[in-house]
Structures are given as C-alpha cells and as structure tokens.
Amino acid sequence: xxPKQSRRAGVALAxxxxxxxPLAWADINVGVVLSATGPAxxxxxxxxxxxxxxxxxxxxxxxxxxxxxxxxxxxxxVTNARKLIAEDKVDVIVGSxxxxxxxxxxxxxxxxxxxxxxxxxxxxxxxxANPKTKWIFKTPQxxxxxxxxIVASMKAxxxxxxxxxxxxxxxxxxxxxxxxxxxxxxxxEIVATEKYNRTDSSxxxxxLKLVAAKPDAILIGAAGTPGATPQKELVARGYKxxxxxxxxxxxxDFLRVVGKDGDGTLLPVGPMLVYEQLPDTNPLxxxxxxxxxxxxxxxxxRSTFGGHAWDAYQLLAQAIPAALKAGQPGTAAFRTGLxxxxxxxxxxGAHGVFVMSPGNHNGxxxxxxxxxxxxxxxxxxxx
Amino acid sequence: xxxxxxxxxAQDGFTNGAIxxxxxxxxxxxxxxTRVIFVPSGELVSYGTLTLAALDAGKTPGMVKLLVGAAVLxxxxxxxxxxxxxxxxxxxxxxxxxxxxxxxxxxxxxWAAPLKPPLFAQVLLTLAAVGALGPLLYRxxxxxxxxxxxLVLLIVSVALHLVLAGLGLYFFGAEGSRTPAFASAQLxxxxxxFSAQSLFVVAxxxxxxxxxxxxxxxxxxxxxxxxxxxxxxxxxLVGIAPDxxxxxxxxxxxxxxxxxxxxxxxxxxxxxDSGFLISLKGFVGAIxxxxxxxxxAAAGALFVGLIEAFASFYASAFKEVIVFTLIIPVLxxxxxxxxxxxxxx
Numbered sequence: 001x002x003p004k005q006s007r008r009a010g011v012a013l014a015x016x017x018x019x020x021x022p023l024a025w026a027d028i029n030v031g032v033v034l035s036a037t038g039p040a041x042x043x044x045x046x047x048x049x050x051x052x053x054x055x056x057x058x059x060x061x062x063x064x065x066x067x068x069x070x071x072x073x074x075x076x077x078v079t080n081a082r083k084l085i086a087e088d089k090v091d092v093i094v095g096s097x098x099x100x101x102x103x104x105x106x107x108x109x110x111x112x113x114x115x116x117x118x119x120x121x122x123x124x125x126x127x128x129a130n131p132k133t134k135w136i137f138k139t140p141q142x143x144x145x146x147x148x149x150i151v152a153s154m155k156a157x158x159x160x161x162x163x164x165x166x167x168x169x170x171x172x173x174x175x176x177x178x179x180x181x182x183x184x185x186x187x188x189e190i191v192a193t194e195k196y197n198r199t200d201s202s203x204x205x206x207x208l209k210l211v212a213a214k215p216d217a218i219l220i221g222a223a224g225t226p227g228a229t230p231q232k233e234l235v236a237r238g239y240k241x242x243x244x245x246x247x248x249x250x251x252x253d254f255l256r257v258v259g260k261d262g263d264g265t266l267l268p269v270g271p272m273l274v275y276e277q278l279p280d281t282n283p284l285x286x287x288x289x290x291x292x293x294x295x296x297x298x299x300x301x302r303s304t305f306g307g308h309a310w311d312a313y314q315l316l317a318q319a320i321p322a323a324l325k326a327g328q329p330g331t332a333a334f335r336t337g338l339x340x341x342x343x344x345x346x347x348x349g350a351h352g353v354f355v356m357s358p359g360n361h362n363g364x365x366x367x368x369x370x371x372x373x374x375x376x377x378x379x380x381x382x383x
Numbered sequence: 384x385x386x387x388x389x390x391x392x393a394q395d396g397f398t399n400g401a402i403x404x405x406x407x408x409x410x411x412x413x414x415x416x417t418r419v420i421f422v423p424s425g426e427l428v429s430y431g432t433l434t435l436a437a438l439d440a441g442k443t444p445g446m447v448k449l450l451v452g453a454a455v456l457x458x459x460x461x462x463x464x465x466x467x468x469x470x471x472x473x474x475x476x477x478x479x480x481x482x483x484x485x486x487x488x489x490x491x492x493x494w495a496a497p498l499k500p501p502l503f504a505q506v507l508l509t510l511a512a513v514g515a516l517g518p519l520l521y522r523x524x525x526x527x528x529x530x531x532x533x534l535v536l537l538i539v540s541v542a543l544h545l546v547l548a549g550l551g552l553y554f555f556g557a558e559g560s561r562t563p564a565f566a567s568a569q570l571x572x573x574x575x576x577f578s579a580q581s582l583f584v585v586a587x588x589x590x591x592x593x594x595x596x597x598x599x600x601x602x603x604x605x606x607x608x609x610x611x612x613x614x615x616x617x618x619x620l621v622g623i624a625p626d627x628x629x630x631x632x633x634x635x636x637x638x639x640x641x642x643x644x645x646x647x648x649x650x651x652x653x654x655x656d657s658g659f660l661i662s663l664k665g666f667v668g669a670i671x672x673x674x675x676x677x678x679x680a681a682a683g684a685l686f687v688g689l690i691e692a693f694a695s696f697y698a699s700a701f702k703e704v705i706v707f708t709l710i711i712p713v714l715x716x717x718x719x720x721x722x723x724x725x726x727x728x
Contacts, residue, residue: 042556045556045557197703202695206699212388224558235398253559310562373497
C-alpha cells in the first residue's frame, strides 16, 4: 500500500508542477481542423503542408499547432472542434477546409467563446446577420467577389448570354446563386443551367443540352480536377464560345488533367498564384513571394488553398501581441482579446489585403483577385 | 431533342453501359462462386486507371507497395498453414506461387515504369499488377472465413473497401488522373459520328464477355467454377477444392475490374475514390440479373448506362437519384416473381 500511495503523491506533485509552470507563462494552443482525406483532400493537403511551415513562436510566445483531420466530414469536424476546446484547451481554431464543416463548427466555437478562422469559401460563414459569427473569421475570397470579376470580364468581352454547369452540391449551387445576382445587375442572361457530380463518368448529356442553348460563354462551377470533365466534353463537342472556370480549379493538377483543352479558359484567382507577373508596386508581390518560395522549397508546386492557411497565420500573428495584453493564453480574457484584435487586423497576406471590421470578418477587396487566362498549360494574367 | 442528340446520348450510354456490364459480370462471378458481395471492386477499378496513369507518366505506381506487402503476408500465411498440415514437400511451390509471382510482377512494374514502354505494354503491366491483388486479397481476407454467413462476408467486404480506398489516397494522392485515348479518330456513318474510343470500349467489352462464355462452357476449370457456384458441397465431393475455385474467381474478377479501369481512364477523370460509384452502377446491373444470371446482368448494366445518359440530359441534378431509384421496382419485381429460398447456414 505504502509504495502505491507514495507513487500517487509523486504523480500528483508532478501534475501540480506541470500545471503550475505553464500558468506562469502558458503556451498559445492553436487547434487546426482540416480535410486532409476524403473528397476535399486536394484542398486540405496543401493546407496541412502549410501549417508545417509556420513558426512555433509568435511575439516571443511558444505556439503549439494541434492539427486534426476531419476527412471532409461535417460530423467529424464538429467532434474535432469539441475535442480541441475541451481537451487541448485551444485559444483559437483554424478551419475547416470546406463550407459545410465550417458552418457546423460555428456553434461549437461561439458557444465556448473561442475565435475561429475558417479556410472555406462561402460568405455565409461570416454572415453579419448571425450573432454567433462574432467569433468567426475567414481567409478565402467570398464567391461574390470572384463572381463579380467573372461577370465584369464577360461584359468586357461582349457576352450577352451565359450557360452554367456546376457541381450538384453547395459549391455549385452557391456559385449559381452568385452568378444569378451578378449577371442580373450586368444585364447578362443565363440561358441554361446544368448539374453534375464530381465522380460522374460522363457529362455528355449536360454538355449537349448546354451547347444546344448556344450561349456566348459558359461558366463551369467546379473545384479541382473534376472541373476538367465538362471542359473537355465542351471542346470535344466543338463549343466555340468563351469558357470560364472558378478559382476552385486553380491548381497544377487541373492543368495536368485538362491538357491542351484548357487553352483560352478565363478564371479569377488569388494573386499568389501568379505573383511573379504582378507589377513591382503591388504589395502582394512581396507577400506572395514570401509564402510561395517557402512552400515550393519544401513541398513542390504552389497551391492557392495552402495560401488560405498561411493567411490565417498572418491574421493571428498581427492579433496575438494585442491579445497578450488582454490576458494570459489559456484564459477567456486572452480569447476575447484575440477576437477583438482579429477584428482590427489590417494585414497583407498571400491572397490579398485583409482589412477587418465588425461588419466584415473577411476583409478582402478587389485586390484579392486577378483574372488569368490558361495558355500553353500556364496561368497568364489578363491585362 | 433531335435524332442526332439522341444518337450521341445512346452512344454515350452504351459506352458506359459496356463498362458497367463488365463490372456486373465480375460481381455475379464472385458472388456465385464464393457468396462474397465484392464491394472493393470499385477500388480495383480506380487502381487500374491510376496505375496506368502513373505508368504513362513514367512513375512507379504506389500500389506496388501494396502488392509487395500483400505477397509477403500471403506467403507467411501459406507457410504457416503448410507446416501445420505437415506438407513440407509442398512448401517450395507454394512459396513460389504466393510470394514469387506477385513479387516478380512488382519488380517488373518497378523496373519498366521509368522506361515508358508503349501503351499496350503499360496496359498489360497494369492488368498484371492489379490482377495479382485479387488472389492475394482472397488468400488473406476471404479464405480464412470462407464458410462464414453472407452477412459476415459483406461486412468484411465493406471493411476491405474502406481500407483499399484509404490506401488509394496514400498511393495515388487526392487528385484525379486521365489516361491517353486508345484511339482518337472519329468515324462518320451518314450523319452520325462515332468516336473510335467508344467503339473500342464496346468491342473489347463484348470480346471479354465472349471469352468468359467460352471459359465457363468449354474448359474444365470454367466448368469446375460453375459447379462450385451451383453446389459447393457437391463440387467438393467430386474433388474441386473450394479454395482453388475462390482463388481463380478472384483473379478473374480483379482482372475484369482492372480492365474496366483501363477502359474508363480515357473517358473520364478517375480519383482514388471514384471507383465505388462506378461499381455501384455495375451492382445495380448485377441485381437486375438477380446476382446469378450473366446475360441478364450484362443487359441490366447496359440499361443503367442508357438511363444514366438520358437522365443527365433531361434532369442532370437528379441523375444519380434516377439511376439508383431504378433498383426499387426491380427488387419488387424479382421478389414477386422468383421463388424465395432460404440460404442454408
């Protein structure tokens, strides 16, 4: 009995010591939830790589990056968020990769009073009409910002009628909604809308119907390499109008799969993808270089999705010094201070200049988009 | 819709239907002989396409690691069971069969990959590499539980499907690939155009079906498999080893799946996880055939392909819903018309 008791005492002492030491100067714990497996893995993997590049100290404070994979699954993302808050006592959550998972995590973060920076696209995540989103920020450009760029380009090219083919999911529907809003304002008519699935083995039916409507231009609302399927079919069916894609396809794998059928396609992208082609006066040329050179040195070709994780770090790096004045990491005072500081951020990241305000928790403007054309398997900025 | 669009849709439907038909045949074959619902067939389709794509890019396909791992595991299992049965003199041939052959294929693929052999040789390498997985998976996963109930076998199949899908992500990455077309010409017949690729797919699928037919009706091995499918115990009594039948069946099924992957690669972008949906459509075809009839299964799969093509034209948002709703009236019809017999377990 005696040895057991003394062992217990020893354990208690060690526990007390380990608790007491960080209380004096606690680490900052950042919980990261991302989709490194499952359907969104092509987005989540570069984000995960980017987290590995991040420094382990901000403003002289040690930072622990605790990364969990949600498998592109909404339920798992919520479980991960709860686990990070309850077990790891995180001060801030970065994630998740995709919109449905991020939307579901809002309740968890807001309830616990933990600030959250999403890396998903939908504007709904930071919708100011929802009181819970006080705690939520996001780094990717809103779809509306990108849709306006596409419509402006269509107008400049004299397009009067548009056909749309997109994913039969939240991404495709979201883009269709934004296009309907934006084209209405510009006086362009949407003459045909079609849906397809990421794993479809053929889109012949949809494409035949689109081509039969004879639109001046066609927008493909898809993310990643599946965006190539309708594009190749359109070319095979001899469609001669302009083809637009969304920024969701801006990765090297799309170029590889679409091959020469991609030539001439127009799409809006975050500036980091083509930072070399930006004028020297653009501040994003430097910030884009900072990120891309670090990433490419270790992981190969750049991905814009990794940039969203990098930008989450930029937001934190500017906000944490102010938050440290409000309280110790690990306390509610620090988390509230961090939230308040994030709302005042004004920082240039890889994708654009973030100017946060209580009414705008994304903070990106037109500087966060560039129209590019695919030419010989490369992204070329449209002047 | 005019006649030309209808013809194009029908052509598209037949092309995909032919691929689903091959898968339906593989599923019926495996179920008939071993009572396994072969859920992982979809993964083998993806592996087929992605292995060919890797070879085409001059890279060693990641699944070679799985081949090596599975070969080592199967050899260990064989050695242990052989020694337990005190059949030491059979040890060497078994080690050569279970370890030597797959490892030789793995070595050949690894050696040939950077040399960028012609497309035809790449296809043969792909078929050998993915086809070799079939018997190995059977030896490791299914043979030890060959007498379990259909439900247990199904659950194991689902587990194997998840394992192979996860490994697929690890081996091939999250992004999809396409393989080069076997034929890019367009043939004009009157006002209709046929793509040579579609004709190639339909012709090779038909050829594969004929080969299977000959195999099952004209050869001793084929007849042995059919005998096992009709009556397992009876087949055993006349000297057909069920393990042997299972091994041959899984080899054939894996080859068929890999071949589907090779055929579908030039038509669409294939991801590590897209095989599942493709095999589900083959499964709908197989269900139409009641999981026993080869001609009905093939016809059902062609029907699924056609429905899919026309559904994608008329109501693209509901395409999958339409295809999979199809299974309900078929199941109703089958359960009303066919005699229900309890499985003896």
